[in-house]
């Protein structure tokens with residue numbers, strides 16, 4: 001069974017065609033600059049890359065070009081669009097309209113349209129792509145939400161202390177993001193721990209990339225996560241400020257003379273590693289600046305590690321224990337220094353990292369970096385969000 005996974009941004013469309021019988025990626029690629037100058041597709045198959053530059057006015061044009069590549073006589077992977085049995089769409093926000101991955105019919109499409117304003121930078125692009133697929137293709141379309149894995153959070157964890165009627169009227173509460181990643185790595189961790197006959201009830205997953213979030217996974221289910229109504233909340237990130245006193249936002253807006261919209265942009269794009277260090281939002285560049293003696297880069301690094309450590313403490317208490325910490329994402333998988341800084345001096349919690357081994361681990365596989373005596377397992381697990389989307393799409397389609 002072949003499933004096409006698509007991830008639409010406002011001017012981009014990434015895709016992977018996956019053979020679900022062996023869960024292997026057949027081909028993948030991305031369309032850039034949809035609706036703007038310089039639009040092109042790069043399609044990767046069997047180690048070769050095919051680039052086509054072509055004006056693309058909208059997501060329908062982009063999707064048609066994807067299908068042209070997939071069915072290309074010379075390097076295509078399928079002979080007919082009918083070979084695709086379903087399309088799985090990554091959608092950022094579910095609001096309260098959806099709690100799990102959903103087959104999209106006309107009614108579900110209307111529901112999805114009604115919540116587009118909750119993620120104005122993301123959901124409208126997914127909708128545009130979804131509508132294109134629904135009109136061009138005859139196979140089922142399934143939406144898989146970034147918020148989905150977090151739908152099991154209890155009210156005490158997900159509600160903000162605003163008047164309850166205002167929450168009911170606006171759906172404003174904590175939703176959490178990176179759900180497909182937290183789900184994938186927690187499931188991988190559980191399988192690994194079960195195999196080793198180790199406890200696996202209480203897991204903290206740290207997805208650390210340009211955007212970062214930490215999730216408490218109890219008995220396989222999310223009970224709390226660090227991002228909020230939007231991905232701005234929680235940790236300091238590449239360009240996002242993370243948690244900040246809401247009253248300080250007004251003060252900053254006055255100081256910078258910014259509107260509320262501009263302020264949201266400022267907090268999302270000019271803060272975080274970039275704002276604190278003045279160097280870069282990119283973690284590798286931050287580490288380079290630290291090596292060169294830049295103190296503000298070091299401060300941003302220290303803030304990041306400190307905040308994650310606090311989540312380890314609070315989520316251990318929330319779950320009543322800790323069996324395993326998982327690191328994933330570009331930084332989590334490739335940043336030994338941050339893993340060491342996060343786990344440093346936490347023997348009192350049973351957390352002990354093997355510093356030497358952690359410094360240079362094999363890539364692209366699950367790696368156990370815990371010291372021999374560590375009560376808590378510390379794992380580095382490469383994430384695979386597309387595979388989660390494909391698996392959920394398959395499950396939804398099979399249940400139709």
Ligand code: ADP
Nearest residue numbers: 208209210211281282283284329330331334335
């Ligand atoms: P996104 O949230 O956009 O998916 P990624 O998960 O790809 O981001 O993570 C991007 C981050 O990972 C960047 O800050 C980058 O510097 C960092 N990163 C990538 N490779 C390394 C590396 N080898 N060492 C340290 N950081 C890395």
